[in-house]
Amino acid sequence: MKKLALTGFALVLAAVLAAPAPLAAAAQLPAPEKLVLKNGITVYFLKNSDLPIVSFRMVVRGAGSAFEPAAAEGAANLAATLMMKGTAKMDADAVAEALDFMGASLGISAADEYAQVSGDSLSLHFPRLMEIAADCLTAPAFKTEEFAKERARRIDSLKSAKDNPGAAVRYYFQKAYFGGHPLGHLATGTESSLQKMTLQAVKDFYALHFRPDTAIAAVVGDIEKDKLVALLESTVGRWAKPASAAPSDVIPALPQPKGKTLLLVDKPDATQAYFVLGAPGYAMGDKVTPQAAVMNTLWGGRFTSWLNTELRIKRGLTYGASSAFRTWVAGGIFTASSYTKNDKIGEMLDITFGLLGKGAKEGFAATDIESSRNYIQGQFPPTLETNASKAGAYVRVAFYNLGFDYYDKYLAAIGNVSVEAAKAAAAALLPQDDYVLVVVGKAADIRPLLKKFGTWQEKKITDPDF
Amino acid sequence: MPKKTWLTILFLSTFALSLSAAFKKEDVKVYQLANGLKVLLVEDHNIPNIALYTFFRVGSRNERPGLTGVSHFIEHMMFNGTPKVGPGEFDRRMEFRGGSNNAYTADDMTGYTDWFPAPALEAMIDMEADRMQGLAFVPDVLESERGVVASERRMGVENNNDSILNENVRATAIMAHPYHWDVIGWMSDILSWRRDEVIAYYRTYYAPNNAILVVVGDFEPAKTLGLIKKYYEPIKASIAPPSVSTVEPPQMGPKSVLIRKEAQAPSFMVVWHAPNAKDADFLPLSILAKPLLQGESSRLYRRLVREEQLAIRVGGGAQETIDPFLFTIDVKPRPGADFDKIDRVIEEELAKIKNEGITPKEFEKAMNIVRNDFYMGLQTISGKANQLGAYELLYGDFGKLFTIMDDYAAVKIERVKEVAKKYLTENNKTIGKLVPEGGAK
Numbered sequence: 001m002k003k004l005a006l007t008g009f010a011l012v013l014a015a016v017l018a019a020p021a022p023l024a025a026a027a028q029l030p031a032p033e034k035l036v037l038k039n040g041i042t043v044y045f046l047k048n049s050d051l052p053i054v055s056f057r058m059v060v061r062g063a064g065s066a067f068e069p070a071a072a073e074g075a076a077n078l079a080a081t082l083m084m085k086g087t088a089k090m091d092a093d094a095v096a097e098a099l100d101f102m103g104a105s106l107g108i109s110a111a112d113e114y115a116q117v118s119g120d121s122l123s124l125h126f127p128r129l130m131e132i133a134a135d136c137l138t139a140p141a142f143k144t145e146e147f148a149k150e151r152a153r154r155i156d157s158l159k160s161a162k163d164n165p166g167a168a169v170r171y172y173f174q175k176a177y178f179g180g181h182p183l184g185h186l187a188t189g190t191e192s193s194l195q196k197m198t199l200q201a202v203k204d205f206y207a208l209h210f211r212p213d214t215a216i217a218a219v220v221g222d223i224e225k226d227k228l229v230a231l232l233e234s235t236v237g238r239w240a241k242p243a244s245a246a247p248s249d250v251i252p253a254l255p256q257p258k259g260k261t262l263l264l265v266d267k268p269d270a271t272q273a274y275f276v277l278g279a280p281g282y283a284m285g286d287k288v289t290p291q292a293a294v295m296n297t298l299w300g301g302r303f304t305s306w307l308n309t310e311l312r313i314k315r316g317l318t319y320g321a322s323s324a325f326r327t328w329v330a331g332g333i334f335t336a337s338s339y340t341k342n343d344k345i346g347e348m349l350d351i352t353f354g355l356l357g358k359g360a361k362e363g364f365a366a367t368d369i370e371s372s373r374n375y376i377q378g379q380f381p382p383t384l385e386t387n388a389s390k391a392g393a394y395v396r397v398a399f400y401n402l403g404f405d406y407y408d409k410y411l412a413a414i415g416n417v418s419v420e421a422a423k424a425a426a427a428a429l430l431p432q433d434d435y436v437l438v439v440v441g442k443a444a445d446i447r448p449l450l451k452k453f454g455t456w457q458e459k460k461i462t463d464p465d466f
Numbered sequence: 467m468p469k470k471t472w473l474t475i476l477f478l479s480t481f482a483l484s485l486s487a488a489f490k491k492e493d494v495k496v497y498q499l500a501n502g503l504k505v506l507l508v509e510d511h512n513i514p515n516i517a518l519y520t521f522f523r524v525g526s527r528n529e530r531p532g533l534t535g536v537s538h539f540i541e542h543m544m545f546n547g548t549p550k551v552g553p554g555e556f557d558r559r560m561e562f563r564g565g566s567n568n569a570y571t572a573d574d575m576t577g578y579t580d581w582f583p584a585p586a587l588e589a590m591i592d593m594e595a596d597r598m599q600g601l602a603f604v605p606d607v608l609e610s611e612r613g614v615v616a617s618e619r620r621m622g623v624e625n626n627n628d629s630i631l632n633e634n635v636r637a638t639a640i641m642a643h644p645y646h647w648d649v650i651g652w653m654s655d656i657l658s659w660r661r662d663e664v665i666a667y668y669r670t671y672y673a674p675n676n677a678i679l680v681v682v683g684d685f686e687p688a689k690t691l692g693l694i695k696k697y698y699e700p701i702k703a704s705i706a707p708p709s710v711s712t713v714e715p716p717q718m719g720p721k722s723v724l725i726r727k728e729a730q731a732p733s734f735m736v737v738w739h740a741p742n743a744k745d746a747d748f749l750p751l752s753i754l755a756k757p758l759l760q761g762e763s764s765r766l767y768r769r770l771v772r773e774e775q776l777a778i779r780v781g782g783g784a785q786e787t788i789d790p791f792l793f794t795i796d797v798k799p800r801p802g803a804d805f806d807k808i809d810r811v812i813e814e815e816l817a818k819i820k821n822e823g824i825t826p827k828e829f830e831k832a833m834n835i836v837r838n839d840f841y842m843g844l845q846t847i848s849g850k851a852n853q854l855g856a857y858e859l860l861y862g863d864f865g866k867l868f869t870i871m872d873d874y875a876a877v878k879i880e881r882v883k884e885v886a887k888k889y890l891t892e893n894n895k896t897i898g899k900l901v902p903e904g905g906a907k
Contacts, residue, residue, distance in 0.1 A: 050512075051489075051841045093763065093772070100761035101831045103838035122838060149775060156778050156800045160731035163627050269728040272620045302566070304557045313554055316613025319621055340617060371562040378564015378583040381513035386845040462730075 028407035029384055029393050032218065035229060037237040044218040044394040045228060048387055054126040054221030055387040056119040056133065058236070059395045061214035062249035063115035063205075066182035072201040074189015076110035078150065079206045083108050085146040088139035092146055095132060104129050108136065110187055113251065113328055114399060115210065120388055123222040127231055134235035140206065147199040155194050162461050165267055165274045165440040166339065171466040172459075173276040173438040176263045177333065181255050190465040212239040214246050218394035220387040254331035256280055261436045262454030266443035267461040273345035273441025274337070277352065279431030281325045281332030284400050290413035291425040292325055297372040298364050298422070299323055299355070299430065300336055306355050307336060315351075317344050325429075329400070334429055342442050346449030349437075353453075356430045363423025372422075376414050380407070489844055491868040494854065495687050497694075501703040502675025505694055506854050506864060508682040510847050516683030518580040518590055519851040520598070521859050524671035525574045526649045527710055527788065533667065535615070535651015536659055538571040540601075540668050542611050544578065545569075547602045556593055563589055571649050574788045575859050581848060584684040588693050594679075595697035598672055603665055612656065619650045627900050628796070631725055631733045635898035636792070638723045639737050643714040645791055673704030678858050682851040714739065714790060721896040729902035732799045734808055735782075738894045740793035743786035743860055749874055750881040751793060751889065754819065755783035756835050757828035759795065765815045766795065774811060776803045786860055793889060805899050816890050823883035836874055 032044035065076040084106065085092040099106050104121035106129060117137065121129040161167045171186060178184030189197065217236065219228060257279065282288050293301075300307035300323025311321040321338035336356075340348045364372075384390055384407070397406050437454055439446065440461070447458075489508075497505040525537050547553035560567060565582025580590055623629045633648045640646045650656075679698070681690060717739055725733075741747045758765050759782050762772070770777040782794035797808055824832075843849045858864040 051844060053838075053841045053845075093768065096762035100763040101827070101834060103831070103834035103836070120838075120842065122834070122841070125834075149772065152775065152800070153771070153778055156731065159801055160778065160798065162730045165625055166621060271624050272617065302561060304554065304561055309554070312614055314610065316610035317617070319614055319618040339621060341620070367562075371558075374564040375561045375566070378515075378586075379566055379581070381515050381583075382581060382846065382848070385513055385847070 027405065028380065028411065029390065029397070029404055031404050032394055033225065035225075035232070037232055039212045039237055039239055039241060041212050041215050041217055041236060041239070042398070043232055044216075044398065045225060046220045046390060046394075047223065047225065048220055049222045052123045052222050053387060054121060054123050054219065054223050055391045056117070056126075056130065056217065056219050057388070057391040057395045058117040058215055058217040059114040059399050060117075060210055061114050061216075061399065062247060063110060063209040063214070064113045065110050065185040065187045066112045066251050067209060067247065067249070068182075068185055068205060069201070070180065071193075072197060072205065073185045073193035074154070074187070074197060075201050075205040076115065076209070077187040078147075078154070078189065078197065079202045079210070080108040080110045080115050081150055082142055082146055082202060083136045083140040083206070083210075085150065086141040086143050087135040088141060089135055090132075091141075095136065098128065098132055102128060106133055106136075112183055112185075112187075113249070116395075118388070118392075126221075126223060130231055130235040134238065137210065137236060138239045142199060142203050142206070144199055147202065151194050151197060154188055155191050158188060158191055158194075165270050165272070168265070168267075168461065168466075169274040169276050169337070169438055169440040172263060172265050172440065173278060173335070173436070175466045176261070176438050177257070177278045177436045178255060182251055183254065183328065186466070192465050207242070208244075208247055211242050211246060212236070213241045214249070215239075216395050216398045218391040220391040220394075251328065251330040254280065254328075254333070257434050257436050259434060260454035261457070262450060263436075263438045263457045263459065264443055264447065264450060265438070265440040265459050265461055267440055268442055268444070270441045271342065272339045273342050273439055273446050274339040275345065275349065275437060275439045276335055276337040277431070277435055277437045278333050278335045279435040281334040281429060282327065283331045284327040284329055285402060286327070286332075288425055288428070290410060291417045291421040292429055293376055294369060294372045294414060294417040295359070295364070295422040295425040295429070296323055296325060296334075297375055298368050299359050299426065302375060306359070307338070307352065310351050310355060311338055311340070311348060317341075317348055334431065342445040343449075345439065345441060345446050349450070349453055356432060359426040359430045360432060361427075363419060363426055366419050369417065369419050369422055373414050373417060377411055380411060489850065491865055494864065495691075496864075497691060499674060499695065499699055501699065501701055502673075503698050503701075504678045504858065505691070506678065506680045506858065507687050507690060508680075508850060508854070509685065509687060510682055510850070511684050513847070514584050514684050515847065516582055516584055516587055516590075516681060516685055517847040517851040518582070518587075518594065519680040519848075519855050520578040520594055521678040521680070521855040522576045522671060523574075523676045523859060524576055524707070525572050526647060526651070527573050527644050528671065528707070529644055529647070529651070532655060533659060533663060534647045534655045535649070536655075536664060536667050537576055537671075538649055538651065539611070539615055539656070539659065539664065540672070541569045541571045541576050541578075542615060543601055543603060543608065543664070543668075544597050546607045546611055547604055548596050548600045549602055550596050550600070551593055553602070553604055553607045556597065559589065559593065560586070565590065573645055573649060573791070575856070577852070577855065579848065579852070587685055587690065591693050591697050595701060598674065598677065598698075599701045601668055601672075603661055603668075605661060608661055608664070612659075615650075616653065616656050619653055619656060623648070623650060627727060627729050627731075628733050628798070630727065631735060631898050631900045634723045634725060635735055635737055635896055638721050638898070639717070639739065639792060639896035640714055643712050643789060644710065645714075645787070645789065670704065670707050674698060674701050675703040676707055678855050680851045680855040680858075682847040682854075710789065717894050717896075719893050723896070723898045725898075725900040726903045727900060729900065731801050732803070732805075732902055733898075733900035734797040734799050734805055735898045736795045736809070736812060737792040737896050737898075738890050740784050740791060740889055742788060742790045745790075747881075747885045747888065748784065748786070749877050750885040751784045753829065753832045753874070753877060754824065754882045754886055755793070756832040757824050758815065758819070759783055760835060765818075766812065769811050769815060770797060770808060774807070776800060776808050776811065788860065801902070809897060816886060819886045820883060820890070823880060826879065829879050829882070833875060836871065840871065
């Protein structure tokens with residue numbers, strides 16, 4: 001494959017929440033119908049009968065890993081997974097069998113700020129899919145045996161992640177950047193947190209955080225509205241609201257790294273060194289979003305970006321180099337990442353820091369700004385092409401209270417980003433002296449090359465956790 | 467990053483079905499230019515964009531020792547300049563017009579995937595036709611790109627234990643056919659392909675008579691065909707590329723490969739020689755893979771992950787290929803798990819299928835999975851373009867896309883048992899193990 005697949009953790013949401021399209025065209029995201037179930041859940045609905053399939057999405061505010069007690073890191077995602085491992089009516093095998101039989105997919109997982117439920121099936125099977133989803137949401141069994149199995153599987157998966165430095169460097173970065181901040185919770189938990197985890201902690205998290213009064217849902221696909229309303233009322237509509245008030249969904253302000261911090265993780269068998277560099281960004285919905293997107297596209301957000309041009313296209317140092325912003329309600333971060341042969345990591349970082357300085361000082365040429373605007377706008381429509389992507393956009397736009405014309409406004413704003421505005425965004429957001437840098441590689445070879453890049457910390461890949 | 471970026475065979479799990487009214491064979495307009503270029507056009511005005519996919523009938527299957535990985539390398543060089551469009555200009559011009567692209571190389575094919583707003587169509591057809599006929603292979607650029615591919619191999623194979631094992635198992639199971647090596651190629655070949663060899667390879671396989679052009683999206687067909695003729699008709703056909711004549715000899719006994727490597731977690735896989743995509747036994751084997759391996763209710767997931775807790779995950783199946791390839795079972799064992807026990811469980815489950823076959827319910831489940839995957843893959847203009855092109859290349863007939871589900875439904879359930887007995891045998895089996903050494907706790 002020729003291109004870097006932009007799959008960094010920073011990009012999953014950014015890809016949809018940061019994009020643009022031909023102006024004056026139809027709305028990017030068709031306005032959905034708003035349905036309110038008797039238990040208060042709002043469901044956004046769009047009918048699409050092109051293919052005999054339906055997608056369901058739901059977010060549950062405050063059920064993300066950032067809201068776990070510090071002592072129960074991993075509880076949110078563990079709760080989400082265990083909700084599908086048996087209910088009052090069906091054991092785990094029965095749930096899996098029923099879903100697999102339909103060829104359908106159903107998933108519950110925890111992001112940082114919310115938990116998400118995703119279901120996709122043939123229209124024919126959608127009623128059964130929703131029955132199972134409702135059962136998992138409202139009556140999970142949380143059996144001791146399933147807890148023990150899932151915990152053991154996760155501990156082993158974390159070990160296996162350390163064999164893949166490209167994956168491991170992300171975990172190390174999240175810990176190094178956020179430290180004890182709630183956004184430093186790894187959704188998977190850590191080996192130590194999982195060892196100490198109790199089933200009670202998982203049940204407690206579920207009881208407090210998974211609730212209909214903080215849920216928003218969307219359905220897009222081949223189904224009639226009347227049928228859908230009846231189906232939803234008899235499934236997720238029967239999810240009863242707890243007597244207690246919903247817990248706080250406020251995440252404290254993000255850490256603001258001061259000075260240059262470097263963490264080297266020694267992986268003696270690595271033939272490449274992998275880095276992630278991070279610094280403060282901006283919050284979801286911040287007015288800097290369009291100019292930051294135009295700027296980042298040029299700096300490290302696409303194939304011909306400065307970063308990829310210098311590291312890959314001109315020098316052949318790497319297969320991929322990219323940068324991205326990641327945003328939450330409470331704030332955001334900027335990250336840049338790449339990898340190269342161990343002996344080239346010093347050169348790669350010198351170039352990267354050189355480009356950060358250049359962006360902040362010089363900004364970008366007018367034709368580049370135009371190219372970036374065109375690119376963001378031209379690449380947008382496919383991001384909302386499927387039922388699932390539309391349903392996902394509805395729940396996220398509602399969650400962040402952006403308004404369903406958000407994308408139209410955003411794309412229009414992209415079209416108006418000036419050379420000056422992009423330069424100002426670069427000066428404000430490309431880190432120079434305050435950052436967290438994490439490198440995973442063979443320390444014996446790369447230690448001397450890295451000394452100058454920051455205050456030193458070193459770990460072995462075999463040390464516990466990240 | 468995807469685990470095996472150079473092997474994105476998107477169509478692997480996507481088969482057709484009696485298609486809904488939304489997408490019919492009649493919606494595909496088919497043309498062939500005098501120089502042999504096959505053109506498939508599908509109008510779709512859902513979004514104001516176009517997917518333009520170009521497929522070449524070339525992949526690692528067409529390579530030879532010393533030139534392994536060169537198909538994939540040419541895929542990289544396709545972005546690095548012609549006399550008309552300088553190095554890097556393809557991407558710069560495309561991005562300026564709001565487009566983006568990617569490409570992939572597989573064992574049997576190379577695909578170039580362009581996504582762009584409708585107004586960029588002529589510029590894209592112009593640039594695609596240009597790079598089909600005149601890559602520059604500028605020496606400095608070639609050397610730099612060699613470094614990129616070496617990095618891709620380091621990332622995708624050398625720093626990924628499952629891939630190291632996969633490469634070793636493939637090379638052990640397949641001894642004669644070019645499927646012996648992985649698409650990325652051996653590192654020593656990557657570091658030593660000569661420019662003249664690369665150019666000769668490009669000239670042999672990059673020609674209109676060896677290509678399929680698929681355009682899906684927001685365009686007007688007559689006008690688009692006119693543009694295609696304008697830019698592609700001047701390109702001359704090449705001499706037909708040589709066919710791949712090597713036939714893998716039958717395996718005559720069990721094989722195994724053991725890797726000892728610094729790691730936290732072990733890896734394990736088993737493969738058997740399997741028929742090609744057109745063989746009458748392929749669909750029964752593909753059906754077999756679903757109740758055996760797909761989903762948490764599959765027989766092996768239940769036994770290995772849930773009941774005996776020997777593994778973190780299982781996967782695999784049959785792969786659609788031009789020549790016979792492998793049926794694979796991938797297992798990620800838990801650290802310290804007994805490999806022999808894993809192998810025994812697999813053999814026990816296979817023995818059940820060889821004796822009793824799969825249940826009618828499992829058969830129906832396989833059909834549901836096939837149907838779901840199929841529709842999910844047709845939701846996008848790029849999904850349609852990819853499937854049409856891949857079917858045309860693999861089966862020589864894109865129309866297969868519109869009938870293959872009927873072919874699936876017509877498979878007799880007893881055939882699953884028969885193919886299990888025929889292919890998943892002791893003498894046809896290669897087993898691979900990666901054992902952690904040092905480093906691991």
